[in-house]
Amino acid sequence: MEYIQGKHFSITDPQGVNTIIYRINKTEKEYLKDFPKYTVERLEYAEELKGDLKKKTFFIDEPSDTGEDLVFLSFGKEKVVVNMGELENNKIKISKKPIPVKFNTLYSEKETEYKEFKYTPNLKRPITIIDPETTEEIKPVLYLDENTNEVKGKCKLKPYKSYFSFEIKDNSDQ
Numbered sequence: 001m002e003y004i005q006g007k008h009f010s011i012t013d014p015q016g017v018n019t020i021i022y023r024i025n026k027t028e029k030e031y032l033k034d035f036p037k038y039t040v041e042r043l044e045y046a047e048e049l050k051g052d053l054k055k056k057t058f059f060i061d062e063p064s065d066t067g068e069d070l071v072f073l074s075f076g077k078e079k080v081v082v083n084m085g086e087l088e089n090n091k092i093k094i095s096k097k098p099i100p101v102k103f104n105t106l107y108s109e110k111e112t113e114y115k116e117f118k119y120t121p122n123l124k125r126p127i128t129i130i131d132p133e134t135t136e137e138i139k140p141v142l143y144l145d146e147n148t149n150e151v152k153g154k155c156k157l158k159p160y161k162s163y164f165s166f167e168i169k170d171n172s173d174q
Helices: none
Strands: 006-013 017-026 040-043 044-050 053-061 070-074 077-089 093-094 101-108 112-118 127-130 140-147 150-157 161-168
Touching: 006 017, 044 070, 070 161, 093 161
Parallel strands: none
Antiparallel strands: 006 053, 017 040, 017 070, 044 053, 070 077, 077 093, 101 161, 112 150, 127 161, 140 150
């Protein structure tokens, strides 16, 4: 069994709602030339049923001493609620300071590839594409770009299906 060193917190989803949470990672200055300013990382969780409700315990591995910025995505029937939050001093707070999040609904009537990005070994990336029915991430297909000799990834999207995507942007990027 894999053990996670860090912090945890729980939320309860009502019937028909499925919440997932992402940690926002800010890239160190020395790597900004080669990587995006922000990447996102989905938090692992354990789930238990309590009647019609689902209690989820989320885990943050190796949390920063200065706190963690989080994105809460609650998927319901035909909608997604986006909340920003912070883990600070062992408490979760809904953030009052805005963190710019760009999100879209993606839909195509033919199979398509979306958003080429540089591969990182931990698969942290600036954009995440989610199947709203299952709340699972669309995993990228990796390939070698012969022009740049770099490993890159693309997400393949199925036809006649909607997807939810989001990325963290800097205020100066908008």
